[in-house]
Amino acid sequence: MLSFADLRSACAPGGASVLTSVTRLQPAAGPHASIAPAKFVERGNSVFAFETRYVDGKAVTVALVDSKQSTLNRCESAVAQDIRDGHPVMSKIPRVEVDYGGGLTFMDLELPHRVFDGHFRAGEIDGVPTTANETYRAVRNSTPRDASALLGTAPTAAILGAWDATRKSDQVRLRSALVGEIIGVLANQDAPGERQHSLRGGARVDGLAMSVQMTPSEMERLVDAQEDELSPKLVAKIRDEIAKAKKAKGETLLSASNLGLGGIPPALESLGGVSCSQVIRSFVLSFAALRQLRFGVGESANIAGRALLAAYGLAALARGERELYLRANCDLVEAGPPVVTLDERHGKNRELEPLTVEAADELLVEAIEAARVAGVADWSGQVLRITGNPDIRKGAVESGDED
16 A cells, blocks of 8 residues: 655655556447547548557557546546535645636636636736735745745646746646556557548437428517527527528528427437457556646655645546546546556566555545645645636627637
8 A cells, every 4th residue: 555655755856767567458238348548629520549559578559548637637527526515635635726606616626727817817816916915826836946836826737737837938838747548459459540430420319300490580579589598609690590581582491400490310420339359448647747846845855745736646546536537439448456556766667556546535635734834834725815807707608609
């Protein structure tokens, strides 16, 4: 079992380089089932990502089932949910929160750029722009030489990485000390991955009719009644169709399919899945990356601060491993227990028991107390609260409605 002494030793100069956790997975329905990898956009089209990896002694083609960014986001989501549920340990983690009113709040763990996200920078604290607030400015002025403000206010960025990319100078740019991913080894190694994925399509029968046709006036009444709940882009599209139909000669009927009426005929249009002989989930916690951080209060305190971040990272990792929830048509189960290995340098390593949430939380409790005693951080659930900019809330639309 990993101990807090192991963490402190790993965070000291010359300590362990990494801790890894590798789990073999398989499709929940069995080896015959395909799984849906992560989708990416390339030149406006949805694609899967394929690449070459070295697995079991040979080069193989794999599909990226879950990317580093997505895997870490799942870890953050699990931590954020525990915070919202009042978990006694997770609730101690300092964080930044923006409030848009009406119960709509977001933590730095939930936003793309973490503590440096635009939602925070555009907001206000006590009526003053966030960017002028002393505490927030101290976070933005953090450096690897002195990351104390980050550790005490928004430690998620210190362990999972962040980049203050829009600042004109003195940008904070930290790599993630915790990384993870899931890959699937393609069952057919004789054909390119792009030729192997299936196509899928949705089909649905409308109990009334497969097609609902309406006159322009009827369609207009439907749109008027629902406009407040429809996306602006959809409303504009339908109203344009209505206007053209009214100008056309003779009676013109419009399909109400855009309003969710009528059936969906079967068609193979979207990416489906791939067949895999192996699915592998990997996490790496880099102590070497954490050892680049200092907190301005001496080496003993530096070690305590790094150990605190490492324990937080392990708590996030354990929560990321606890739930195998990815996306539709990608249900996975463990084929065996995680293999957890602590690097001991110069080709040596030590295998540890799989990390549980309970064990990770015990380490974090110990690390929080050690950091407090060392005078490097006092985690007690501090929240830097920001009032969200109402113009941002007003301008929010779903991704499909962007220009």
